[in-house]
Amino acid sequence: MAALIAPSILSADFANLERDLHAISTADYAHVDVMDNHFVPNLTLGLPVFERLAQVSPVPIDAHLMIEDPDRWAPAYAEAGAASVTFHAEAAAAPVRLARELRRLGSRAGVALRPATPVEPFLDLLAEVDMILVMTVEPGFGGQSFIDGTLPKIRRAREAVSESGLDVWIQVDGGVSRSTIERAADAGANVFVAGSAVYGAESVPGEIQALRELAEASAHAH
Ligand SMILES: O=C(CO)[C@@H](O)[C@H](O)COP(=O)(O)O
Numbered sequence: 241m242a243a244l245i246a247p248s249i250l251s252a253d254f255a256n257l258e259r260d261l262h263a264i265s266t267a268d269y270a271h272v273d274v275m276d277n278h279f280v281p282n283l284t285l286g287l288p289v290f291e292r293l294a295q296v297s298p299v300p301i302d303a304h305l306m307i308e309d310p311d312r313w314a315p316a317y318a319e320a321g322a323a324s325v326t327f328h329a330e331a332a333a334a335p336v337r338l339a340r341e342l343r344r345l346g347s348r349a350g351v352a353l354r355p356a357t358p359v360e361p362f363l364d365l366l367a368e369v370d371m372i373l374v375m376t377v378e379p380g381f382g383g384q385s386f387i388d389g390t391l392p393k394i395r396r397a398r399e400a401v402s403e404s405g406l407d408v409w410i411q412v413d414g415g416v417s418r419s420t421i422e423r424a425a426d427a428g429a430n431v432f433v434a435g436s437a438v439y440g441a442e443s444v445p446g447e448i449q450a451l452r453e454l455a456e457a458s459a460h461a462h
């Protein structure tokens with residue numbers, strides 16, 4: 241399975257976001273973390289900045305909305321041109337209605353799960369989403385360490401997707417690096433978000449390629 245790499249601009253230089261989007265032009269997506277200081281204890285950027293990022297990005301944008309009331313706010317990110325919009329299961333009042341609305345607006349629809357949120361309630365609803373994001377750290381900050389306890393959930397999600405025959409992607413986000421990406425790929429993830437590992441590397445394109453190769457080698461191994 242092809243591995244898709246989505247560097248998180250949370251670890252970019254916020255005074256040089258356009259430059260740092262161009263630095264990841266060999267990636268598959270640019271992962272943009274929207275935090276509202278309520279759903280998570282951190283604040284990043286909102287719609288006006290996001291709209292400009294979508295206009296100047298050389299790669300499609302994967303929006304990760306760590307916000308309350310995504311039912312109300314998420315569609316605007318699809319309208320702003322996000323290729324994919326992921327909202328949190330814990331925050332959405334009507335996740336199926338919201339996913340349908342995002343798709344209607346031309347975006348892929350993703351549902352994100354905090355480490356302690358079970359995936360099971362969504363396994364009967366796979367046809368309604370394009371991606372499940374299994375958070376491999378508690379959302380809110382970059383640079384945290386990968387939680388191995390999330391691997392069985394990734395595995396269960398992958399098994400259900402395979403059984404369904406649907407092309408639902410499984411994304412991992414948090415603590416993904418050269419030393420953890422193989423475990424996530426082996427468990428069944430196919431989209432990999434990495435912030436500090438990519439932007440902290442000596443060569444950004446070199447790191448993107450190294451992560452892609454490690455994930456693909458591991459995914460092919462089973
Ligand atoms: O959503 C989040 C954090 O909540 C992420 O997308 C982080 O930006 C990942 O950063 P690293 O763990 O890769 O440094």
Ligand SMILES: [Fe+2]
Pocket residue numbers: 248271272273304413433
């Ligand atoms: Fe994220």
